[in-house]
Amino acid sequence: MKKLKLTDIAANENTPLTELNIDELIPLPPPYDRAGDLPGFRQLTEDQRQRLVCNLDGVVSYAGLPKPENEAEKKKYIEQFLGGLKKLLDKENNWTFLQPLILSLDYCAQCQTCNDACPVYLASGRNDLYRPTYRSEIFRRLIDKYGKTGGKLRARLTGKDIRLNWATITRLYELSYRCNLCRRCAQACPMGVDNALITRELRKLFSQELGWAPKELHEKGTVLQLEVGSPTGLNPRVAIDNLEFLDEEFSEATGIDVKTVWDKQGADVLLIHSAGDIISFPESPISFTILCNAAGINWTLSSEIGGYDGVNYGLFYDDVQLARVAIRHAEIARKLGVKKIVMGECGHQHKAFITVADRVLTGDLNIPRESVMTFLENLVFSGKIEFDPSKNDFPVTLHDPCNVVRNLGIVEPQRRILRYLCPQFREMTPSGVDNYCCGGGGGLSVMSDVNFTDWKVNVSGRMKFKQVLEAFADVPGPEVNKYVCAPCLNCKLQFRDIFEHYGAKERSGIICGGLAELIVNAMVDIKTPFIKWFDD
Amino acid sequence: MAQMELAGNTYEVDENGFMQETSRWTEDVAKAYAKLEKVNELTEEHWKALNYLRTYYLANGICPMIRRLIKETGYNLSKLYQLFPKGPAQSACKWAGVPKPTGCV
Amino acid sequence: MFWHGFIIGSIVVFILILAYRIIRIASLPVHLRWELAPIPHERDRSKYGGSYLEVYEWWQKPRKKSLTAVIKYMAVEILLLRAIWKYNRALWPLSLTFHAGIYLVILAILLSIIHALVSIGGATSELLLDIAWIIAITGYVLGGLGVVGLILKRISNEGLRPFSSFTTYFNLFFLGAVFLTGYMSWMKAENLAADMSLIIKQTLTLDNAINISYPLSLHIGLSLVFLIYLPMTNMIHFIAKYFTYHEIRWDDEPQDAKMTVKILGLMKQPVGWASSHIKTEEKKNWADTSSGHEKT
Ligand code: SF4
Numbered sequence: 004m005k006k007l008k009l010t011d012i013a014a015n016e017n018t019p020l021t022e023l024n025i026d027e028l029i030p031l032p033p034p035y036d037r038a039g040d041l042p043g044f045r046q047l048t049e050d051q052r053q054r055l056v057c058n059l060d061g062v063v064s065y066a067g068l069p070k071p072e073n074e075a076e077k078k079k080y081i082e083q084f085l086g087g088l089k090k091l092l093d094k095e096n097n098w099t100f101l102q103p104l105i106l107s108l109d110y111c112a113q114c115q116t117c118n119d120a121c122p123v124y125l126a127s128g129r130n131d132l133y134r135p136t137y138r139s140e141i142f143r144r145l146i147d148k149y150g151k152t153g154g155k156l157r158a159r160l161t162g163k164d165i166r167l168n169w170a171t172i173t174r175l176y177e178l179s180y181r182c183n184l185c186r187r188c189a190q191a192c193p194m195g196v197d198n199a200l201i202t203r204e205l206r207k208l209f210s211q212e213l214g215w216a217p218k219e220l221h222e223k224g225t226v227l228q229l230e231v232g233s234p235t236g237l238n239p240r241v242a243i244d245n246l247e248f249l250d251e252e253f254s255e256a257t258g259i260d261v262k263t264v265w266d267k268q269g270a271d272v273l274l275i276h277s278a279g280d281i282i283s284f285p286e287s288p289i290s291f292t293i294l295c296n297a298a299g300i301n302w303t304l305s306s307e308i309g310g311y312d313g314v315n316y317g318l319f320y321d322d323v324q325l326a327r328v329a330i331r332h333a334e335i336a337r338k339l340g341v342k343k344i345v346m347g348e349c350g351h352q353h354k355a356f357i358t359v360a361d362r363v364l365t366g367d368l369n370i371p372r373e374s375v376m377t378f379l380e381n382l383v384f385s386g387k388i389e390f391d392p393s394k395n396d397f398p399v400t401l402h403d404p405c406n407v408v409r410n411l412g413i414v415e416p417q418r419r420i421l422r423y424l425c426p427q428f429r430e431m432t433p434s435g436v437d438n439y440c441c442g443g444g445g446g447l448s449v450m451s452d453v454n455f456t457d458w459k460v461n462v463s464g465r466m467k468f469k470q471v472l473e474a475f476a477d478v479p480g481p482e483v484n485k486y487v488c489a490p491c492l493n494c495k496l497q498f499r500d501i502f503e504h505y506g507a508k509e510r511s512g513i514i515c516g517g518l519a520e521l522i523v524n525a526m527v528d529i530k531t532p533f534i535k536w537f538d539d
Numbered sequence: 540m541a542q543m544e545l546a547g548n549t550y551e552v553d554e555n556g557f558m559q560e561t562s563r564w565t566e567d568v569a570k571a572y573a574k575l576e577k578v579n580e581l582t583e584e585h586w587k588a589l590n591y592l593r594t595y596y597l598a599n600g601i602c603p604m605i606r607r608l609i610k611e612t613g614y615n616l617s618k619l620y621q622l623f624p625k626g627p628a629q630s631a632c633k634w635a636g637v638p639k640p641t642g643c644v
Numbered sequence: 645m646f647w648h649g650f651i652i653g654s655i656v657v658f659i660l661i662l663a664y665r666i667i668r669i670a671s672l673p674v675h676l677r678w679e680l681a682p683i684p685h686e687r688d689r690s691k692y693g694g695s696y697l698e699v700y701e702w703w704q705k706p707r708k709k710s711l712t713a714v715i716k717y718m719a720v721e722i723l724l725l726r727a728i729w730k731y732n733r734a735l736w737p738l739s740l741t742f743h744a745g746i747y748l749v750i751l752a753i754l755l756s757i758i759h760a761l762v763s764i765g766g767a768t769s770e771l772l773l774d775i776a777w778i779i780a781i782t783g784y785v786l787g788g789l790g791v792v793g794l795i796l797k798r799i800s801n802e803g804l805r806p807f808s809s810f811t812t813y814f815n816l817f818f819l820g821a822v823f824l825t826g827y828m829s830w831m832k833a834e835n836l837a838a839d840m841s842l843i844i845k846q847t848l849t850l851d852n853a854i855n856i857s858y859p860l861s862l863h864i865g866l867s868l869v870f871l872i873y874l875p876m877t878n879m880i881h882f883i884a885k886y887f888t889y890h891e892i893r894w895d896d897e898p899q900d901a902k903m904t905v906k907i908l909g910l911m912k913q914p915v916g917w918a919s920s921h922i923k924t925e926e927k928k929n930w931a932d933t934s935s936g937h938e939k940t
Pocket residue numbers: 110111112113114115116117118136191192193194195196197198
């Protein structure tokens with residue numbers, strides 16, 4: 004593996020800085036240890052190399068990046084970048100994160116303690132490009148040089164000069180999407196410096212000033228959510244229609260009356276799922292319908308635009324979009340007059356809505372917001388539903404969504420449920436607030452442009468896949484059905500991609516699902532198994 | 540924007556080969572996509588699924604849930620994978636000329 | 645009078661610059677919440693990193709915060725470098741040696757000051773001076789070893805080298821020179837702490853008899869220049885750390901009335917970002933640009 008210098012970022016704008024080689028990544032346990040047996044890395048076609056900006060690591064996460072014809076056009080973008088860089092340092096344009104940003108920029112001691120905390124860096128076989136400090140330090144030096152008085156001279160004198168050119172800005176853009184924003188590095192930093200935050204600020208600069216953002220997060224993400232109702236494209240009518248269909252299906256399958264509640268004025272609880280769950284993991288919203296009804300909760304879903312999709316991709320890349328989506332959600336709850344809003348099984352929704360946006364929602368918009376974990380814990384232990392834990396007698400392990408666990412400190416409620424309802428529950432190592440990200444964090448799980456999925460399943464998801472396999476090391480074979488409980492839609496999607504890539508269901512009998520499904524599966528009233536490993 | 544030649548015409552596609560101009564789709568396009576994935580013959584069963592996908596998309600602006608597709612066609616998931624090698628989302632949607640599903644799906 | 649002016653002047657400049665930088669950080673606007681587990685003030689839950697959000701309908705329940713746990717956590721972090729111990733064991737011995745050197749030298753100076761104050765009142769304490777003297781020399785030796793070790797480590801380690809700049813080495817050399825001249829002065833002096841204490845006393849009483857001979861003069865001169873230089877660098881991370889920990893990682897305060905006022909003020913500021921999804925004909929403020937997306 005080639006050693007990288009910080010100044011390499013500005014060199015040879017059309018050549019990737021590093022080549023990814025599966026043999027150099029950390030090895031996986033058998034039967035996934037032979038690279039030759041696995042589908043490899045999708046390389047770009049010659050045509051794509053011509054058309055797209057591909058100068059980082061042979062992976063492209065956003066085909067929409069412009070490819071300027073001439074120097075003047077490049078210069079225009081560089082000027083925009085500089086404009087954005089200055090706005091990041093200004094109290095009006097970036098009051099939202101100015102203090103954390105400045106502290107993280109100014110007080111790094113360059114001890115590199117954070118590096119080994121990073122799952123991406125570790126999984127890559129310690130590729131310099133993926134050190135949490137590589138992108139941060141380059142960005143820091145650019146800010147010192149261009150954002151502070153006397154910066155250019157100081158940069159020259161201290162040997163910290165990084166050239167700002169087309170190569171630098173495009174590589175920084177792409178590199179800002181090689182991080183899960185999981186903040187494991189921030190936890191390890193003795194100074195309290197937060198490389199995830201720096202990465203996010205970099206993404207903000209590109210999105211808020213240049214309009215560069217992954218199309219899945221912006222154009223088909225927050226923009227679509229505010230317009231149509233959901234990044235999936237699901238509009239209110241189809242959302243209701245889909246759940247009516249599912250209510251019917253599951254009433255038939257379970258033998259109990261499944262009826263989802265919509266737009267009930269004055270309900271106690273407004274539950275906001277992720278619309279992706281309705282489409283891709285319908286057992287999840289249906290489980291909530293079953294559980295809430297069985298426990299006699301006065302609850303409702305909302306069919307207003309945005310009200311049935313709790314995702315807030317703004318958390319990943321753009322403060323303005325973050326605020327817009329959060330305020331939209333709060334307005335819907337205010338109109339319904341609910342007592343509280345309960346997050347669905349979605350990690351970034353938790354973080355965006357419960358804490359980050361807490362300082363955007365003023366007055367009567369600041370309606371109490373609760374995690375699904377405490378909501379479900381209360382429901383399970385309320386005594387209103389009868390359970391038979393022996394129905395869950397298969398190996399179960401728990402994935403800790405970073406945004407729920409490391410970021411919000413919600414660790415135990417979900418574990419108390421699993422210890423009660425899953426006799427074969429086992430922890431991964433490490434777990435809880437020390438967990439590894441699934442590899443889909445920071446918005447990556449919904450990004451799939453060009454060959455980005457290959458990077459997610461091979462690099463960012465690698466530590467997690469290894470951990471899952473190790474958690475089931477006592478029952479490795481496909482004859483034992485195993486369940487990874489991932490109470491977060493983004494994590495589930497990432498697991499789905501990983502498991503599909505490696506054939507984990509066929510080769511190891513592993514599937515992934517949420518927490519509510521396990522609870523429903525243990526209900527005495529549910530006669531046929533609710534969780535299925537094979538379709539009928 | 541990427542271009543792709545299918546059945547003698549050039550179409551705008553995304554980087555994963557999904558058509559961007561749904562209205563220009565023809566049955567020949569579907570056949571051409573299928574050939575690329577080594578399915579040389581589109582049967583009644585294929586068409587049943589493809590037509591349903593397309594009609595649903597045009598009416599609702601989104602691909603149907605897999606469960607709906609299963610119910611509507613009567614094929615289970617393994618059968619769908621037999622018909623469409625990379626599955627309903629990666630193959631069937633593509634052959635039906637609708638954009639790639641995005642956003643947490 | 646040169647030494648009086650130099651010593652007192654340096655200390656005043658140090659305090660002024662430091663205060664300026666602290667005020668600069670403290671006066672930055674309220675930021676959005678960005679806490680990170682584990683948070684030690686969570687009395688019952690910090691052991692595993694839990695927070696009050698684990699409580700059903702947490703907004704109805706009283707919060708239990710523990711200040712002692714926070715102090716204990718910070719003490720271990722500052723004195724024993726917990727994070728480096730936990731996440732970077734290979735660096736820990738060196739970093740601890742280095743920091744212990746600094747802490748001990750500071751402690752020796754404090755003891756010398758105490759002795760100077762006592763001696764203004766007419767008393768002296770051989771014991772106090774001996775203790776200060778031993779602490780000082782231990783500090784110089786450990787600090788010096790730490791500096792050498794860190795420089796060698798930075799040069800030899802492939803992970804550290806690319807991130808070590810001229811400034812990094814300059815700072816280390818500077819501190820190394822302070823330790824080295826301290827060591828040289830110790831070699832020369834009978835009891836370094838006694839000399840120091842005397843100088844402090846003479847400074848405090850503006851006694852004109854002050855007379856500092858080489859190499860102690862060099863040591864004190866370097867130390868004072870370092871003192872002025874320090875707050876201009878990122879070596880004041882001991883201050884920044886207060887903010888990164890208390891004001892960011894551990895700031896889990898829900899919005900209260902006082903904060904609402906601040907936030908409403910901030911939301912009135914104009915938004916100047918240029919992307920097409922933000923930019924409008926007439927500049928909007930944060931409040932307007934982020935609401936009004938209600939569709940029915
Ligand atoms: S971010 Fe923190 S851990 Fe990483 S190099 Fe900087 S000071 Fe060290």
